[in-house]
Amino acid sequence: MGLPNIACAAGNLQMESSSDQSLVSDLWKEHIAAPFPKGLRAKDVNGIDFVVLDADVAGCVDTFLSRGNLNLYQTAILGLSYRNLSYVLPTLNEQGKGYFGRLERLAELVLKSVALKNEEVNDSRDEVP
Numbered sequence: 001m002g003l004p005n006i007a008c009a010a011g012n013l014q015m016e017s018s019s020d021q022s023l024v025s026d027l028w029k030e031h032i033a034a035p036f037p038k039g040l041r042a043k044d045v046n047g048i049d050f051v052v053l054d055a056d057v058a059g060c061v062d063t064f065l066s067r068g069n070l071n072l073y074q075t076a077i078l079g080l081s082y083r084n085l086s087y088v089l090p091t092l093n094e095q096g097k098g099y100f101g102r103l104e105r106l107a108e109l110v111l112k113s114v115a116l117k118n119e120e121v122n123d124s125r126d127e128v129p
Contacts, residue, residue, distance in 0.1 A: 025065060028106065031058075031061075034098075037095045060078040061106050082108060
């Protein structure tokens with residue numbers, strides 16, 4: 001899976017952003033209620049540790065939901081985690097795919113929202129008074 005497609009018509013930005021925020025919130029509630037998959041603690045795939053991957057995405061999603069945006073470092077961590085999730089997902093059993101697939105979707109939605117927010121900020125700075 002590639003990077004999330006963030007291009008959309010200007011009129012759809014607010015509506016899409018709002019629905020994505022709601023979806024992030026709903027998926028996050030579902031995720032924190034889910035147990036960590038059995039057999040994946042202290043396991044890794046080519047150096048990608050499942051517990052660290054979970055913690056990195058969880059920290060970024062929680063920060064995004066509480067602050068409404070991420071800083072550059074957090075965005076980079078989330079982008080790398082998103083890539084790592086797409087790499088490890090095919091190696092997992094059904095329970096692992098459900099758990100980490102949800103994390104991948106959360107990472108995608110948050111990255112998309114952060115990109116759109118930053119695009120709006122940059123566009124407003126470019127406007128001539």
